[in-house]
Every structure is written in C-alpha cells, then in structure tokens.
Amino acid sequence: MALRPVPARRTEYVTVMVFSPPRMRCRDCVNFMKRMNRFSSGPFQQNQRRPSRLLLGLLLLSLLLPAAAAAFQSEERADARRGKQALYVALERDISTCYALEGFYPPDLDYLKEHYSLTYDKNSFVVEYQPVAGNIRPDVTILEGGTR
Numbered sequence: 696m697a698l699r700p701v702p703a704r705r706t707e708y709v710t711v712m713v714f715s716p717p718r719m720r721c722r723d724c725v726n727f728m729k730r731m732n733r734f735s736s737g738p739f740q741q742n743q744r745r746p747s748r749l750l751l752g753l754l755l756l757s758l759l760l761p762a763a764a765a766a767f768q769s770e771e772r773a774d775a776r777r778g779k780q781a782l783y784v785a786l787e788r789d790i791s792t793c794y795a796l797e798g799f800y801p802p803d804l805d806y807l808k809e810h811y812s813l814t815y816d817k818n819s820f821v822v823e824y825q826p827v828a829g830n831i832r833p834d835v836t837i838l839e840g841g842t843r
Contacts, residue, residue, distance in 0.1 A: 775819070779837055782815050786822070786835050789813050799829040 789811040793801045804824040807813040815822065823836040 775839055778816075778819060779839060782820055782822070783835070783837055785813060785815075786837075790833065790835070794832075800826060800831070800833055802826055802829075 786807070789807050790800060793799075793807070793811060801807050801810075803826065804813075804822060819839065821838040821840055823838070824833060825835075826833040
C-alpha cells in the first residue's frame with residue numbers, strides 16, 4: 696500500500712492523514728518481533744541458541760576431560776620418579792653413614808631401618824638390597840610397585 700502526498704494546491708483547508716501499518720498475519724508478527732529483539736536475549740533468541748550452546752559445551756567438555764586426565768597421570772608419574780629418587784638418595788646416604796661410623800656396610804635393609812631410621816612406603820616401592828661383603832658396597836635396586 697503506497698502512500699501519496701497531499702496535493703499542495705488547495706490552501707483552504709488542511710488534510711491530516713493518519714498512517715497505520717498494514718494488518719499483519721501471525722507469522723509476520725513473529726518475524727517482526729524477532730527482528731526487533733535481535734540484540735536482546737528474548738524468548739526467540741534463547742530457543743535458537745540453546746542447542747548450539749549445549750553442543751559447544753559438550754565439545755569443550757569432551758576436549759578438556761582427556762587433557763586433564765593426561766595432565767594428572769603425567770603429574771602422578773613425576774611424583775613417583777621424585778619419590779624413587781628421594782628414596783635412592785636416602786639409602787645411599789644411610790649406607791655411606793653406616794660405613795663411615797661403624798666401619799662396615801649394613802648387613803641388610805632392616806639394619807638401616809632400625810639404626811638409621813630409614814622409612815619408605817612399601818606399597819609404592821620395592822627395595823632389593825644385596826650385600827656382597829662387609830667391606831664392599833651393597834647393590835641397591837629400587838622398583839616401583841607394591842609389596843610382593
């Protein structure tokens with residue numbers, strides 16, 4: 696519906712024209728409301744974005760969970776390595792101290808536990824202590840794992 700301007704020739708009276716929008720059908724009203732609410736978070740926008748946000752959240756979760764699990768496992772392995780190294784240093788220190796103070800190497804691991812307060816987690820490490828002789832340094836092997 697095109698609107699025509701009022702002719703300017705007649706000066707005796709003024710015609711006032713009131714413009715009203717054409718009648719809209721229901722579907723047109725919905726589309727019009729969607730266009731009017733494009734910058735706000737109205738009901739039209741929420742219904743359209745909800746599945747994409749859900750999929751994006753699930754995608755991020757599926758990417759972050761394996762990465763977090765790998766990071767925790769890596770940190771766990773690093774802790775085990777540090778624990779093994781600390782136990783090895785403590786064993787070597789106690790063996791050297793025993794030889795320096797008493798003149799012989801410890802005959803077994805229990806001797807180090809009793810006299811030099813050696814403690815370690817038997818569930819995490821297995822220590823194989825093989826004495827050779829009283830004046831020869833024993834072979835010490837540390838394995839990761841539980842008690843046998």
